[in-house]
Amino acid sequence: MEHPLIPPPSNSSSSLYVQSLATGMKVLRAFGAEHPSMSLPEIAAATGISKSAAQRFAFTLEALGLLNKDPHTKRYSLSSLNLEPGYQYLQCHPLLERANPYLLDLNQRSGETVNFAEPSGDCMVYIGRFSSLVRLIMHMPVGQRIPIYCSSTGRMYLSQFGDEEVHAFLSSTARVRYTPQTETELDKLCQLVQKARHDGYSWCSDQYYTGDLALSVPVTDPSGATIACINLSVSSLKWTSQKAIEKFVPMMLETARLISTTPPHPSAQRMFKVAVQPRSAP
Numbered sequence: 001m002e003h004p005l006i007p008p009p010s011n012s013s014s015s016l017y018v019q020s021l022a023t024g025m026k027v028l029r030a031f032g033a034e035h036p037s038m039s040l041p042e043i044a045a046a047t048g049i050s051k052s053a054a055q056r057f058a059f060t061l062e063a064l065g066l067l068n069k070d071p072h073t074k075r076y077s078l079s080s081l082n083l084e085p086g087y088q089y090l091q092c093h094p095l096l097e098r099a100n101p102y103l104l105d106l107n108q109r110s111g112e113t114v115n116f117a118e119p120s121g122d123c124m125v126y127i128g129r130f131s132s133l134v135r136l137i138m139h140m141p142v143g144q145r146i147p148i149y150c151s152s153t154g155r156m157y158l159s160q161f162g163d164e165e166v167h168a169f170l171s172s173t174a175r176v177r178y179t180p181q182t183e184t185e186l187d188k189l190c191q192l193v194q195k196a197r198h199d200g201y202s203w204c205s206d207q208y209y210t211g212d213l214a215l216s217v218p219v220t221d222p223s224g225a226t227i228a229c230i231n232l233s234v235s236s237l238k239w240t241s242q243k244a245i246e247k248f249v250p251m252m253l254e255t256a257r258l259i260s261t262t263p264p265h266p267s268a269q270r271m272f273k274v275a276v277q278p279r280s281a282p
Contacts, residue, residue, distance in 0.1 A: 023049060027057045028066060028082065037070070037077040086143055089127075095228060096128055099219070099259045103230070104130055106255045110248055115231040117153040117216075120145065122173045124153040124229070140209075149175055149189055150182050150207040152216035153229035159197035160218070160226045166193050181206040201249050205236045213239055217252045220260045230256050 030046040031038065038046065044054040058076050061067040065081045090096060099116055107114040107130035116128030123145040148154030149170055158166050167190055175184035183189055183204075196202035205213045213236040218226040232248050 023047070023053070024057055024061065027054070027061060028078070031076075031078045037073075037075040039073075039075050043076065090142070093127065095219070095259075098263060099128060099228075102255050102258050103128055106130075106230070106232070106251060107132070109251060110232060112248070113233045115140070115153075115233065116219075116228060117146075117151075117231055118228045119148070119154075119157050122149075122169075123147055124151050124157065126231075146208050147173070147176070149173055149184075150178060150204070151231075152202045152204045152207075152214040153231050155189075155193050155196050155204065156202040156216040156218050156229045157226055158193045159202070163190065163194065166190055178208050179206050179210050181210075183207065201245070201253070203241055203245060205241060211236055213241060213244055215244060215248055215252060217249065217256045219256050230259075 026047050027043060027049075030043060035042070035046060040051055040054045040058060043049075043058060044051045047054070049057070058067060058069075062069050062076070066079055067076045068079045069076050095118075096116065103114050103116055111132060111134055113132045114130045115126045117124040117126050119125075124147075126140060126142055126144045126146070129140070129142050146154070148158060158169065161169075167186070170186055170189050170193075175186075175189075176182070177184055183192065192202075192204075200217070202216045203214065207214075213234050215232045215234075216229045219228040219230060221227050230252055232252055234244050234248070
């Protein structure tokens with residue numbers, strides 16, 4: 001039985017399913033921090049396809065500009081063109097466009113790093129970020145995925161669901177201990193989600209990154225459902241949870257209310273618009 005918090009898997013048995021496209025995407029996703037570059041045999045091993053198939057897919061992806069090939073080592077790596085789909089997603093995201101001016105204002109008033117996250121499967125994805133000009137606790141680029149169970153945004157998002165749904169979701173996810181303080185015990189996590197539901201905000205410390213004290217509040221749609229979360233990150237070495245909550249949560253809740261209910265003035269949005277100049281003919 002599929003859980004409502006987790007999107008159903010792709011139906012690969014459907015006649016509409018394009019297996020070659022899926023394999024091409026699998027090849028691209030095989031590259032990462034652990035495999036920044038790969039040879040054809042490594043691509044084949046990482047994706048479970050034959051070496052000849054790896055050669056065909058690598059050649060096609062290179063021709064499309066999505067892979068680079070080192071002329072000396074013959075190893076492949078991702079090209080910067082892979083950033084384009086993500087950039088397009090952010091450019092046409094109506095909620096993020098609405099939120100950006102308010103997130104920037106919160107960043108400037110608080111002096112701390114402000115993030116904007118939305119759910120994706122069993123993770124929260126950070127789609128907006130305004131870093132502190134004073135301190136940067138860790139590098140967390142836009143697109144970073146953090147497991148729902150160990151993030152303040154994830155626990156805040158889960159709080160809109162009933163206890164049975166939350167328990168079923170958390171029990172179905174792998175709960176890794178990223179730091180010595182990461183909470184992985186199921187009943188305790190359910191209690192933390194219940195507390196977030198009661199308080200209207202969530203916080204956690206040293207759960208995914210050591211030294212990070214994260215606060216989150218919900219952003220809702222017209223029906224009241226949580227569709228995204230604002231996160232404000234401070235140093236757990238400088239702030240206690242009580243002092244951080246007292247100082248920042250009220251302004252975070254006000255920011256969330258404005259994003260949820262009040263479109264920003266066009267002048268505030270103007271700085272986030274990118275004017276694309278047409279290319280002149282050669």
